[in-house]
Amino acid sequence: MDIISDIRAAALTHAGAEGASELPLPRVQIYSLEQPTDLLPLVYEPVVCLILQGAKQTLFGNQLRRYAAGECMVVAAEVVAVAQIIEATPNRPYLAINLHLDAEIIANLLLNMVEVAEPSVPSGVTSALASDPLLEAWRRLIELLDRPSEIPLLAARFEEEILLRLLMGPQGAVLRQFAAPGSRLADIRRAMAWIRTHYAEHLAIEDMAEIARMSVSVFHRRFKAVSGQSPLQYQKQIRLTEARVRIVGQGLSAASAGFTVGYESASQFSREYRRMFGRPPQRDADYLRSAGGIR
Numbered sequence: 163m164d165i166i167s168d169i170r171a172a173a174l175t176h177a178g179a180e181g182a183s184e185l186p187l188p189r190v191q192i193y194s195l196e197q198p199t200d201l202l203p204l205v206y207e208p209v210v211c212l213i214l215q216g217a218k219q220t221l222f223g224n225q226l227r228r229y230a231a232g233e234c235m236v237v238a239a240e241v242v243a244v245a246q247i248i249e250a251t252p253n254r255p256y257l258a259i260n261l262h263l264d265a266e267i268i269a270n271l272l273l274n275m276v277e278v279a280e281p282s283v284p285s286g287v288t289s290a291l292a293s294d295p296l297l298e299a300w301r302r303l304i305e306l307l308d309r310p311s312e313i314p315l316l317a318a319r320f321e322e323e324i325l326l327r328l329l330m331g332p333q334g335a336v337l338r339q340f341a342a343p344g345s346r347l348a349d350i351r352r353a354m355a356w357i358r359t360h361y362a363e364h365l366a367i368e369d370m371a372e373i374a375r376m377s378v379s380v381f382h383r384r385f386k387a388v389s390g391q392s393p394l395q396y397q398k399q400i401r402l403t404e405a406r407v408r409i410v411g412q413g414l415s416a417a418s419a420g421f422t423v424g425y426e427s428a429s430q431f432s433r434e435y436r437r438m439f440g441r442p443p444q445r446d447a448d449y450l451r452s453a454g455g456i457r
Contacts, residue, residue: 165297166232170214172304173257182260186310187303187317189262196255199247203403203438205358206237208263208340210328212292212300216256217249222287223390232291236333238263238340239286239347240354241389242399244438259304261324268325268341275329286347286388288333296327349374350388353381357393361400362424367393401425402438409447416443 177183177194185191195216217230221244228248229235250256292300303320306313329337339347353374357365370393371381385393405419414422420431420443435443 165294165301166214166292169212169259169297169301169304170231170257172301172307173214173259176307177255177257185307186313187306189264189321190303191260191262193258193260194255195247195250196252197247197250201244201246201440203242203244203399203406205240205242205400205403206287207240208265209237210261210263210324211235211237212259212261214257214259215254216247218245218247218256218258220245220287223386223395225390227287227289229289233289234292234296234328234333235287235289236328236336237287238336239351239388240358241286242391242396242403243287259300261321263337263340265341265343267322268329268337269343271322271326271329272338272341285336285390286350287390288336290332293327293331296324296331299323299327346384347388349376350381350385353385353393354389354396357397358400361397361404362422364424365394365397398434399438402435405431405435405443406439406446409443410450419443 173192174194176185177192180195182191182193193211201221211229211234213229213231213233213235215231217228219226219228221227222241230249247256299320303317303324306317306320325337328334336347339345342348353370356373357370367378367382370385371378374381374385376384382392385396389396391399401423405423405425408414408419408422409416416432416435417428420428420435425431432442435446439446441449
């Protein structure tokens with residue numbers, strides 16, 4: 163049995179039937195789905211995701227990417243995307259492990275590593291096939307679930323090994339920028355956080371650039387390099403995703419939800435909502451409720 167099969171067998175033992183399983187391992191989730199999903203706009207938190215079975219695709223801006231078993235995806239900024247599970251069945255569910263990134267842990271690891279020249283600003287998302295040494299580190303971490311008494315003693319050590327393997331590999335640049343408080347990526351993430359807090363307001367790109375401590379032209383270029391889309395497209399996707407939650411979860415009308423997230427025109431809101439989700443607001447809400455809500 164190869165390494166990834168060992169990890170998959172251990173993860174399946176502790177995975178729930180649908181969605182993310184909370185685990186005693188800090189910052190770790192096992193994610194499982196038994197059927198393909200619709201396209202779902204979402205905001206990724208900084209995370210490392212190892213695909214174990216099945217496949218998914220994500221759209222970051224205009225960049226469509228497909229991920230299958232054996233690939234490790236690193237998301238080093240709070241990027242918005244449209245994601246879809248495309249391969250999953252009850253017998254072979256989509257299965258992945260998520261390790262949420264802690265900048266302080268990575269920064270402490272970097273203290274003992276040789277400094278290297280970094281790109282001006284990396285993309286916020288990168289992926290690569292996991293090497294055998296990286297997979298071995300993942301296996302050691304996940305197999306702790308069968309020995310819970312060892313988790314307080316060894317989990318942090320195995321998490322650090324995973325991060326070290328990533329730092330020494332092709333995805334190291336984006337992780338180093340994520341952990342450096344004064345990096346260009348950190349400046350863009352600060353602007354992203356401000357947009358997510360103030361998404362319902364009218365935002366001027368000059369204000370966002372000032373928060374990132376950049377000129378408007380440099381900010382726009384670097385923001386798009388990280389997120390795959392412009393700052394205003396980023397704001398719009400957050401607005402529409404928040405509106406969808408309010409319509410489905412809180413029962414707001416389309417007009418009320420649109421107004422709540424910052425739209426002044428109900429017709430513009432409905433038009434952009436349909437363009438993103440494929441259905442008008444009310445029809446989309448009815449469909450999601452019949453399917454069990456937003457997953």
